[in-house]
Amino acid sequence: VERLLVGEQAFGSRALEEALRPSFDDIFARYQGPIYGYILSMVGNAEQAQDLTQDTFVKAFKAMPHARDLVLPAWLYRIATNTALDALRHRRRLTWLPFGSGDGDAQLPAVDPDLPTHFAEGEVLRAALAQLTPSQRACLLMRARDGLSIDEIAAAMHMSKGNVKITLYRAKERFRAVYLGLQKPCDP
Amino acid sequence: MTCERIRPLLSSYHDDALSPEERARVRAHLSTCAACSAVLTAYETMYATLQHVVAPVPPDLRRNVYARIAEIEARPNARPPFVPAILAMLRSAGATAGLLAVLAALLAALVRLGGPQHADMRAAHGISAVGTALQHMHVSPIPTIPAGDGIVYVHLGGVPAVAANAGASRGELEWHAFAPGGQPRPLVTPGPSSVQVVTGLSASRDGDAVTYAVAGRGSHADIFRMTMGALQPTKVHVPDSGLLLYGASRPSGQPSSGPTPHGQTSHLVVGQVFPLSDGRLSFSLVGSTAVSIAVTSSNGLRTVEQLAPSVDDYAVSPDMQRIAWVQQGGRHAGRLEVANLGARPNTQTIDLGMGSHPVWAPDSRGILFLQGTVLALWSARDGSTRRLVTPNPAGHQFISAFTWAPGGRFFTYVMSSPNPHGTSTVWLRDTRTGYTSKSFARRWIGAIAWVHGRALVAPPPAATPPSATSTPSPKPAAQLNTTPTPYDDTATPADALYSFYNAINRRDFRRAYSYLSFTDGRSLRQFTAGYADTRYDEIVRLISAPYQNAANDHALTCVGIQLLAHNKNGQTVRYGGWYLVKSATGQNPRFAGWRIQMPGTHVKRGGAARVPPQARCVEPPPTPTAIAG
Numbered sequence: 001v002e003r004l005l006v007g008e009q010a011f012g013s014r015a016l017e018e019a020l021r022p023s024f025d026d027i028f029a030r031y032q033g034p035i036y037g038y039i040l041s042m043v044g045n046a047e048q049a050q051d052l053t054q055d056t057f058v059k060a061f062k063a064m065p066h067a068r069d070l071v072l073p074a075w076l077y078r079i080a081t082n083t084a085l086d087a088l089r090h091r092r093r094l095t096w097l098p099f100g101s102g103d104g105d106a107q108l109p110a111v112d113p114d115l116p117t118h119f120a121e122g123e124v125l126r127a128a129l130a131q132l133t134p135s136q137r138a139c140l141l142m143r144a145r146d147g148l149s150i151d152e153i154a155a156a157m158h159m160s161k162g163n164v165k166i167t168l169y170r171a172k173e174r175f176r177a178v179y180l181g182l183q184k185p186c187d188p
Numbered sequence: 189m190t191c192e193r194i195r196p197l198l199s200s201y202h203d204d205a206l207s208p209e210e211r212a213r214v215r216a217h218l219s220t221c222a223a224c225s226a227v228l229t230a231y232e233t234m235y236a237t238l239q240h241v242v243a244p245v246p247p248d249l250r251r252n253v254y255a256r257i258a259e260i261e262a263r264p265n266a267r268p269p270f271v272p273a274i275l276a277m278l279r280s281a282g283a284t285a286g287l288l289a290v291l292a293a294l295l296a297a298l299v300r301l302g303g304p305q306h307a308d309m310r311a312a313h314g315i316s317a318v319g320t321a322l323q324h325m326h327v328s329p330i331p332t333i334p335a336g337d338g339i340v341y342v343h344l345g346g347v348p349a350v351a352a353n354a355g356a357s358r359g360e361l362e363w364h365a366f367a368p369g370g371q372p373r374p375l376v377t378p379g380p381s382s383v384q385v386v387t388g389l390s391a392s393r394d395g396d397a398v399t400y401a402v403a404g405r406g407s408h409a410d411i412f413r414m415t416m417g418a419l420q421p422t423k424v425h426v427p428d429s430g431l432l433l434y435g436a437s438r439p440s441g442q443p444s445s446g447p448t449p450h451g452q453t454s455h456l457v458v459g460q461v462f463p464l465s466d467g468r469l470s471f472s473l474v475g476s477t478a479v480s481i482a483v484t485s486s487n488g489l490r491t492v493e494q495l496a497p498s499v500d501d502y503a504v505s506p507d508m509q510r511i512a513w514v515q516q517g518g519r520h521a522g523r524l525e526v527a528n529l530g531a532r533p534n535t536q537t538i539d540l541g542m543g544s545h546p547v548w549a550p551d552s553r554g555i556l557f558l559q560g561t562v563l564a565l566w567s568a569r570d571g572s573t574r575r576l577v578t579p580n581p582a583g584h585q586f587i588s589a590f591t592w593a594p595g596g597r598f599f600t601y602v603m604s605s606p607n608p609h610g611t612s613t614v615w616l617r618d619t620r621t622g623y624t625s626k627s628f629a630r631r632w633i634g635a636i637a638w639v640h641g642r643a644l645v646a647p648p649p650a651a652t653p654p655s656a657t658s659t660p661s662p663k664p665a666a667q668l669n670t671t672p673t674p675y676d677d678t679a680t681p682a683d684a685l686y687s688f689y690n691a692i693n694r695r696d697f698r699r700a701y702s703y704l705s706f707t708d709g710r711s712l713r714q715f716t717a718g719y720a721d722t723r724y725d726e727i728v729r730l731i732s733a734p735y736q737n738a739a740n741d742h743a744l745t746c747v748g749i750q751l752l753a754h755n756k757n758g759q760t761v762r763y764g765g766w767y768l769v770k771s772a773t774g775q776n777p778r779f780a781g782w783r784i785q786m787p788g789t790h791v792k793r794g795g796a797a798r799v800p801p802q803a804r805c806v807e808p809p810p811t812p813t814a815i816a817g
Contacts, residue, residue, distance in 0.1 A: 169199035
């Protein structure tokens, strides 16, 4: 994907430039795994994750001609994040189910009732992720799982860098608290 | 510093997002605080855990994504292109009867395959046929394509009749302009023999002539060249080459194809024909045992490459430096390869994956080819491949032929239906803008070549005058009784306005409408209706203001304009005002550049119309609708 700005002459410079942009195939081949994994961790349901990954790439395909400066991976993660967040929002509207009110923690956001199914041995992880707000989850996953920089996450989330840092901090703290709390019973 | 205050920094420290000073502070704190160190360790474990989550990609993800994209693009297809297939069959056919049988069978198969053609191609493409709303005989659907350009193609329309009545028909060469409303014009019916078929067709590099090969029995089987000016086919074949095409041919002299090992006569068919940059030709000679690639030379034919029967579809680059071919057999069957010719032939081979029907760009810097059923462009410069036209996997249509315009900026491709009507639709694409437009439809278009057909653009025949709707300018033909030369440029704000009014004057309201980024809620129909009384608009003056950034993303500027609207009733009305013009790059995929943000609203009408002070434009326009933009 680094071959964006070569050459001037082939069929007229703009044509070449167009021809040399990363093709959709390049982008799909490179990012199908990361994006699917990211969305799966976001929504926690493999079937829905596959649908949303498809949506993401179809949207990306449609948006490609419009995208003047197509900065990867932030551009793609932005689409994926919006797609996932939309789905989560929609799902929440549909399910109406407050989550996690059992332990009296009223501040817990309404998270999705059917979060990850793919953590075969990682129930704890899945439950911990479920305790994060969608945007905390998005930031944390992009940073921890996919290794995006703070700047890239800011671009993908439409947030300021400072906001990303704070969101990450809260995500980590909550995740740590939940993770530790959940892990304890399992520990000998 | 307390742990409480260090914790938010600790998170950013862990994410490597701190300034050097902050980093030093955190590090200092960590060296003394076990609790915070533990937190940091926890963060690291957390990230490691999240990284190790394995989520295998569902196997059908790719298929589903590409299927949906294909639906969107709906550039139909999914069946092997019939032209290369026909050529391949022709080339492998050993005898006339066999050849015809193959052709007939092939066509029959195509006919059988198809159902009724449902989807409106235009809608399926998601592309409106810009320029066809009102027809002009001499204007190409893409205005920057010279008027009079078109394609010469093998018209297979009569071929199915061959099956029923051998000796009745053959593939004919026809010409058709890209401009809507044109009529096909038959050029050549090859040879007197009933069994002659055009097997190879290509345009000269300047687009003023075509070269084609005719296979068949008799002396007319040969390679011909025909200029668009004269329309008189002349033989290219050089007699002393010892080559006699099809029939009782025994190549002598040059060991081009040679007798078969048993000394029998070898049957040769010319497959593809290409012009080379120095005016010579390259073509393939298909024999029963081998395919030869040959070039003409001053003293006859020279075989440049003797290929095993395993190599078929091929193309020599116009600069003669490279060759692209499709492996026909063996381990790499179906693989499209590019190899170097020249001093040290075949030193390097580039594998393009499964592909077929390579067509070199006129400047030898790229290859259009079919990747499966998708039309793709390979760039010789960096070796990247880009998919350009993705057909619909539903298979109602497929790409049956494609070729470059002489300059290499445009290309055209043919979508064909495997249905009993055999409809082929010709599309144009501007590689610079990505703009795609439908040109015309015809039954059974075979191989194609892009030519300048100025000499062929006859004045509209008197017998078929254009319909009333297509003649915008009636009697009072003081000025502009001819359609202006298309102007289509949005590189600068002024150009956008010139293009806009140029389109208006061409009565191409769809195109004009497309220059508007904000339409006041007017539909195209309403917009067009607004010009019902206008004969043409004359720009008296354009005043470009400096660009100014109104927002981060969109550059806005004002262009002052004075124009005279010449109405159909003979009146002339003066207009003056400012257009707010906006850089719309990226807003409309087929249309980068400047677009008109506030059409008309600032243009005042009246006898004393003059361009108002620029300050009026710089301020946000007062209408509430402006904000929506």
